[in-house]
Amino acid sequence: MPNIATLMKSARFITSAPAFASLPRDEGMEIAFAGRSNAGKSSVLNRLTNRKELAKTSSTPGKTRHINLFALNETGTIRLADLPGYGYAKVDVREQRRWGDEITAYITARESLKGVVVVMDIRHPLTENDRQMLVLCRTGGRPVHVLLNKSDKLTSNRRAQTMQQVKKELAFLAPSATFSAFSALKKDGLAELQSLLNSWVTS
């Protein structure tokens, strides 16, 4: 199998599923991107695939409302999933709860799911919803990587402090989780993320 970094360049949109039940067949491998609304999930996907607008990004939180799937190979057996963001206050409670249920179903039951990248804004890491997501992944036995995005927003000192803090908290919350700093804007941390994703699909 070619390196995932190479496959990413030929990523194409497959479908936008309004619910877990409407996802395409559960075969092959999938890597999901989860996280708080506006943390930068779609921007991270665009950076990985080197495409400006493969996944729709927005300065208005709550943009991604469906599970958006992208294929990395011709047959669609290697896929990326852009999950709807959580924790956006303006989405009404019923809708938030429904999405909580859909994401729970996805994380626990999607057999092709090889790992979950939980994208966080490095300035506000490990919110209550992020913690719930980590617990959910742990329950579902999914490998997790915490991606501390928007690292360009912090000085290198503050970044190092945050990394230390996150390391401590993860030791309790999700001992097997890995983490790294990233900037979808500046490409910082790209090679590290690519190599991690590659290990998920080749393991």
Ligand SMILES: Nc1nc2c(ncn2[C@@H]2O[C@H](COP(=O)(O)OP(=O)(O)OP(=O)(O)O)[C@@H](O)[C@H]2O)c(=O)[nH]1
């Ligand atoms: N400075 C900076 N801004 C970023 C970075 N990544 C994303 N952004 C900005 O953050 C905002 C939200 O990015 P999205 O990628 O749309 O976030 P999302 O997590 O997909 O949001 P939802 O789809 O609403 O859940 C946009 O204005 C992006 O331009 C980054 O690394 N650095």
Ligand SMILES: [Mg+2]
């Ligand atoms: Mg999005």
